[in-house]
Amino acid sequence: MPDQQPNKPNGVPDDANTELSSAFAQTPTLGAMEVEGMLEKEDLTHAPEVSTEAVGLADREVPRSLWQDAWRELRRNPIFIISGILIIFLIIVAIFPGLFDSTSPLQCDLSKSQQGPTSGHPFGFDTQGCDVYARTIYGARASITVGVFATLGTALLGTLLGGLAGFFGGWLDAVVSRIADIFFGIPILLGGLVFLSVIPSRSIWIVVAFIVVLGWPQLARIARGAVITARQQDYVTAARALGAGNARLMLRHILPNSLAPIIVVATIALGTYISLEATLSYLGVGLKPPTVSWGIDISAAADTFRNAPHMLLFPAGALCITILAFIMLGDAVRDALDPKLR
Amino acid sequence: MAEPTAPEVAIEAVMDKQVERGEPILQVRNLEKHFPLTQGILIKKQIGAVKAVDGVSFDLYQGETLGIVGESGCGKSTLAKVLMNLETATSGEVLYKGEDISKVSGRALKAIRRNIQMVFQDPYTSLNPRMTVGDIIGEPYEIHPEVAPKSDRRKAVQDLLDVVGLNPEYINRYPHQFSGGQRQRIGIARGLALKPEIIICDEPVSALDVSVQAQVINLLEKLQDEFNLSYMFIAHDLSIVRHISDRVGVMYLGKMVEIGSDEEIYEHPTHPYTQALLSAVPVPDPEGREGRERIILAGDIPSPANPPSGCRFRTRCFKAQEKCAIEEPLLAIPQVFSGQDTPAAHESACHFAEDVDIVGATNGEA
Numbered sequence: 014m015p016d017q018q019p020n021k022p023n024g025v026p027d028d029a030n031t032e033l034s035s036a037f038a039q040t041p042t043l044g045a046m047e048v049e050g051m052l053e054k055e056d057l058t059h060a061p062e063v064s065t066e067a068v069g070l071a072d073r074e075v076p077r078s079l080w081q082d083a084w085r086e087l088r089r090n091p092i093f094i095i096s097g098i099l100i101i102f103l104i105i106v107a108i109f110p111g112l113f114d115s116t117s118p119l120q121c122d123l124s125k126s127q128q129g130p131t132s133g134h135p136f137g138f139d140t141q142g143c144d145v146y147a148r149t150i151y152g153a154r155a156s157i158t159v160g161v162f163a164t165l166g167t168a169l170l171g172t173l174l175g176g177l178a179g180f181f182g183g184w185l186d187a188v189v190s191r192i193a194d195i196f197f198g199i200p201i202l203l204g205g206l207v208f209l210s211v212i213p214s215r216s217i218w219i220v221v222a223f224i225v226v227l228g229w230p231q232l233a234r235i236a237r238g239a240v241i242t243a244r245q246q247d248y249v250t251a252a253r254a255l256g257a258g259n260a261r262l263m264l265r266h267i268l269p270n271s272l273a274p275i276i277v278v279a280t281i282a283l284g285t286y287i288s289l290e291a292t293l294s295y296l297g298v299g300l301k302p303p304t305v306s307w308g309i310d311i312s313a314a315a316d317t318f319r320n321a322p323h324m325l326l327f328p329a330g331a332l333c334i335t336i337l338a339f340i341m342l343g344d345a346v347r348d349a350l351d352p353k354l355r
Numbered sequence: 356m357a358e359p360t361a362p363e364v365a366i367e368a369v370m371d372k373q374v375e376r377g378e379p380i381l382q383v384r385n386l387e388k389h390f391p392l393t394q395g396i397l398i399k400k401q402i403g404a405v406k407a408v409d410g411v412s413f414d415l416y417q418g419e420t421l422g423i424v425g426e427s428g429c430g431k432s433t434l435a436k437v438l439m440n441l442e443t444a445t446s447g448e449v450l451y452k453g454e455d456i457s458k459v460s461g462r463a464l465k466a467i468r469r470n471i472q473m474v475f476q477d478p479y480t481s482l483n484p485r486m487t488v489g490d491i492i493g494e495p496y497e498i499h500p501e502v503a504p505k506s507d508r509r510k511a512v513q514d515l516l517d518v519v520g521l522n523p524e525y526i527n528r529y530p531h532q533f534s535g536g537q538r539q540r541i542g543i544a545r546g547l548a549l550k551p552e553i554i555i556c557d558e559p560v561s562a563l564d565v566s567v568q569a570q571v572i573n574l575l576e577k578l579q580d581e582f583n584l585s586y587m588f589i590a591h592d593l594s595i596v597r598h599i600s601d602r603v604g605v606m607y608l609g610k611m612v613e614i615g616s617d618e619e620i621y622e623h624p625t626h627p628y629t630q631a632l633l634s635a636v637p638v639p640d641p642e643g644r645e646g647r648e649r650i651i652l653a654g655d656i657p658s659p660a661n662p663p664s665g666c667r668f669r670t671r672c673f674k675a676q677e678k679c680a681i682e683e684p685l686l687a688i689p690q691v692f693s694g695q696d697t698p699a700a701h702e703s704a705c706h707f708a709e710d711v712d713i714v715g716a717t718n719g720e721a
Contacts, residue, residue: 077489247481256464266486
């Protein structure tokens with residue numbers, strides 16, 4: 014093979030185009046100019062189809078990772094900024110409700126029962142004569158805690174179990190999938206009535222734990238499917254051929270490529286969990302007064318919707334904004350993690 | 356591929372001669388890969404096996420290219436996977452410099468992976484869409500940190516991009532921003548990163564446009580010269596295999612049916628299957644085309660779970676006789692040619708081997 018070298022005409026430069034030139038260079042009838050022209054036409058070092066956005070030299074020189082790129086992308090995405098501001102605001106409300114309201118949600122005056130909005134009480138009063146604005150502000154803590162932590166819990170547990178089942182397959186997959194089937198088989202409301210009614214203290218964390226225990230199979234199934242799809246891709250085989258261990262395969266290759274459906278399902282589930290908490294409270298097995306939550310207020314207001322719609326609209330509106338903010342955040346993160354959408 | 360020019364043919368002739376038969380770098384002995392067929396849900400009972408690779412032996416020498424051809428489903432890709440230790444061999448040996456690598460695992464396997472790398476068929480699925488090109492080509496260094504110290508890695512990655520003919524400034528681009536040919540170059544750069552001695556190319560150009568195929572093939576040849584690589588080149592396309600290979604092996608239904616230098620296989624095929632394959636090669640010259648005979652095989656490739664007795668090719672062979680169903684022909688120099696100094700005297704697994712010049716009418720090149 015090295016003998017091939019002397020056969021090359023001297024005029025052809027030995028640079029990155031050499032392998033192209035070998036297709037033509039052996040033809041002695043072609044002049045150097047013509048060879049150069051052909052090389053230019055087929056030169057791959059300057060790809061025309063790649064977008065020619067102006068990138069600085071520093072940008073091209075410093076290597077970046079997917080997560081750095083995703084963060085750069087997110088910072089420029091208005092949807093991410095809007096949802097981020099909303100979520101930060103909601104978290105501040107949940108942690109420091111006193112900053113936004115001077116009255117107490119538990120200071121009620123029955124004589125004002127179901128009165129509409131008035132000056133100083135912009136959201137009106139509920140059946141007990143409590144200030145709806147104060148209850149909406151103070152209810153944020155319970156609702157957001159349940160929603161966020163139940164979603165985090167189900168997503169982490171579901172992704173972990175479903176992901177491991179999908180990655181390793183075999184008996185682990187069989188065991189995890191059957192356990193998930195068992196939990197799937199329990200109707201969530203019946204499960205709530207059975208399990209939560211035997212627990213005397215029903216703090217927020219008990220409700221969160223209950224939702225996580227019954228909610229993880231949904232995420233586990235999504236994660237398992239996504240991981241199985243990603244596991245069969247050639248790039249995973251390629252990494253394995255390089256000698257990559259299971260941890261690297263899972264974290265670098267499979268996880269980033271199976272996150273998208275998990276993020277979508279988890280953000281939609283967040284709203285479901287907040288309303289599930291409301292339903293459980295309505296059935297008397299969720300949070301109990303004096304805990305204030307949007308769920309409790311929404312279920313209480315549903316009965317008197319025709320007489321006093323403001324009692325329903327304000328907590329329900331707060332719930333909608335919260336869910337919307339998280340879904341928008343999930344959408345923005347999912348898009349930022351997909352380089353094809355940039 | 357383009358019609359060969361006179362110098363190109365001359366070069367091929369030179370290349371053929373200078374293949375040195377020193378110590379083989381890779382020796383494959385009776386390699387078998389059977390995929391079990393099971394029945395039952397709880398208690399799995401094996402009811403048979405798909406014999407994807409069933410007793411394959413060959414040698415790969417330093418700096419040479421061994422082409423492997425055969426139709427779909429004959430076990431070419433499984434052979435590549437077994438050699439890469441991506442599938443464990445059912446039996447047989449893969450000797451890398453005399454050491455059996457088919458049964459190693461853990462750290463020893465990781466060390467061997469540095470020396471044997473792979474280029475994949477489909478450049479659209481073999482690159483992680485969520486990794487930058489710099490990460491993809493740099494990953495081998497993260498897995499084998501001893502190859503390049505951390506401070507040199509970016510430089511090493513950019514050098515590799517340069518070697519395969521891509522702009523070194525592309526490290527922060529993602530695979531979808533490249534064309535098929537460029538992606539395959541990225542895949543080749545990744546395979547080269549660890550400075551392997553052997554690269555197994557599993558149909559590296561069959562997913563590419565014909566115009567791009569030539570560029571990638573030329574790149575592979577250039578890299579072979581530069582780094583003294585040994586290639587095992589698996590492909591469907593007989594003319595590409597002839598162009599790049601020093602020796603060619605023909606596979607049928609999990610077995611090697613004929614193996615020899617490219618001239619021996621292409622000019623003097625002795626196995627009827629090789630002859631049939633070669634007669635299917637399109638000939639760009641109408642005059643040459645008229646003079647030749649097409650061998651059309653009847654039927655489909657039999658199931659590898661239940662291969663025919665005796666010679667596996669007998670069900671579709673135009674020469675099959677009773678002997679073929681009883682006695683399995685071994686891969687050896689056929690008796691009719693043994694002791695003779697003809698190019699037809701190369702290993703061929705046929706009882707009725709016969710030297711037929713199939714592509715001779717086309718001046719030896721497709």
